[in-house]
Amino acid sequence: MKMTFRWFGAGHDPVKLRDIKQIPGMTGVVTSLLDVPAGEAWPMTRIMAAKAETAKAGLEMEVIESVNIHEDIKLGAPGRDEKIENYITTIKRLAQVGVKCICYNMMPVLDWARSHLYYDLPDGSNTMRYQAEFIASTTPEELAARYAKESDTYEMPGWEPERMKNIRTCLEAYAGLTEDDFYANMKYFLDAIIPHAEKSGILMGVHPDDPPQPIFGLPKLIISRENLRRYLNLNPSKNNGLTLCTGSLGASKANDVPALIREFGAEGRIHFAHVRNLRFENETDFYESAHFSPCGSLDIYAIMKALHDVGFNGWVRPDHGRMIWDETTKKGRPGYGLYDRALGANYLLGLWEAISRGGEA
Numbered sequence: 616m617k618m619t620f621r622w623f624g625a626g627h628d629p630v631k632l633r634d635i636k637q638i639p640g641m642t643g644v645v646t647s648l649l650d651v652p653a654g655e656a657w658p659m660t661r662i663m664a665a666k667a668e669t670a671k672a673g674l675e676m677e678v679i680e681s682v683n684i685h686e687d688i689k690l691g692a693p694g695r696d697e698k699i700e701n702y703i704t705t706i707k708r709l710a711q712v713g714v715k716c717i718c719y720n721m722m723p724v725l726d727w728a729r730s731h732l733y734y735d736l737p738d739g740s741n742t743m744r745y746q747a748e749f750i751a752s753t754t755p756e757e758l759a760a761r762y763a764k765e766s767d768t769y770e771m772p773g774w775e776p777e778r779m780k781n782i783r784t785c786l787e788a789y790a791g792l793t794e795d796d797f798y799a800n801m802k803y804f805l806d807a808i809i810p811h812a813e814k815s816g817i818l819m820g821v822h823p824d825d826p827p828q829p830i831f832g833l834p835k836l837i838i839s840r841e842n843l844r845r846y847l848n849l850n851p852s853k854n855n856g857l858t859l860c861t862g863s864l865g866a867s868k869a870n871d872v873p874a875l876i877r878e879f880g881a882e883g884r885i886h887f888a889h890v891r892n893l894r895f896e897n898e899t900d901f902y903e904s905a906h907f908s909p910c911g912s913l914d915i916y917a918i919m920k921a922l923h924d925v926g927f928n929g930w931v932r933p934d935h936g937r938m939i940w941d942e943t944t945k946k947g948r949p950g951y952g953l954y955d956r957a958l959g960a961n962y963l964l965g966l967w968e969a970i971s972r973g974g975e976a
């Protein structure tokens with residue numbers, strides 16, 4: 616298992632590579648070129664610059680999160696072939712600089728969503744919260760405006776003002792799409808890219824939909840054991856795998872996260888894991904807690920034990936953390952402060968060490 620840390624890239628992240636390097640056990644960053652629009656091929660010069668910058672800080676760049684999927688691909692719209700070609704070009708280019716895993720998602724229109732980005736907890740820290748009722752009472756435009764106001768410095772990926780301009784057209788485009796159409800479009804994409812991923816030695820890891828419930832009338836498809844299985848069956852190659860996100864899947868009480876890890880991990884289909892905790896407030900609502908099991912509703916020990924037992928040798932990153940200490944007053948990237956994620960990473964590493972050593976001194 617390799618411990619990694621998400622870093623949004625130069626100019627897009629207040630966390631410094633040097634700070635990441637100082638976290639014990641950190642091997643590399645999980646990064647992206649945030650400003651390259653979905654559907655375009657990533658320029659080689661930019662890829663090489665990102666690689667050089669992380670290498671200079673003594674960190675690996677083996678995982679990319681995300682290379683985003685253009686809506687035409689998800690919708691099966693005319694124009695998808697060109698975007699798929701560009702995706703293949705990006706895969707090949709990333710492989711050239713030593714990238715080994717690409718995380719992406721198939722969420723229609725929007726990336727992940729929360730009702731609150733900086734929800735105050737009694738101990739003075741703040742965190743992200745999801746309240747279904749709140750989401751039901753608002754519109755995507757209002758939510759995007761709220762995100763922009765609250766996290767004034769950085770845009771929330773998937774909620775950029777530019778995207779919001781076309782939001783109505785995008786939402787309408789999904790109205791006529793059945794679940795079977797959607798899976799057929801995903802298969803078309805996978806069948807085109809996976810042979811190239813295989814040749815380039817790149818493991819593709821689809822990220823589940825977050826939260827695992829429909830919002831704004833949009834389907835949420837990759838949210839359960841059955842959906843994960845259906846997605847993997849679309850293309851049986853091992854390179855077609857999962858980014859196992861404990862917080863996304865674990866936000867549905869129907870999902871038993873350690874059991875999912877045991878099932879898909881034993882088949883070698885989990886390439887990358889996002890590990891975080893959350894605390895349920897009722898059947899659907901939750902806030903994101905510290906990683907430590909007693910702080911939340913997920914059993915992080917059981918999750919790490921399951922990863923260990925299936926011989927997981929991919930990448931893990933601590934996922935969202937709270938804003939704590941002097942970060943509570945700074946509006947950094949919601950969920951992506953330095954301190955709580957660093958604590959989370961070392962908690963996960965501690966669990967891993969204890970599990971690996973099996974009680975041996």
Ligand code: DNO
Pocket residue numbers: 680681718719720726727772822860889935950
């Ligand atoms: C949230 C993240 C997601 C994730 C993408 C993967 O913090 O886990 O934004 O990066 O959905 O494509």
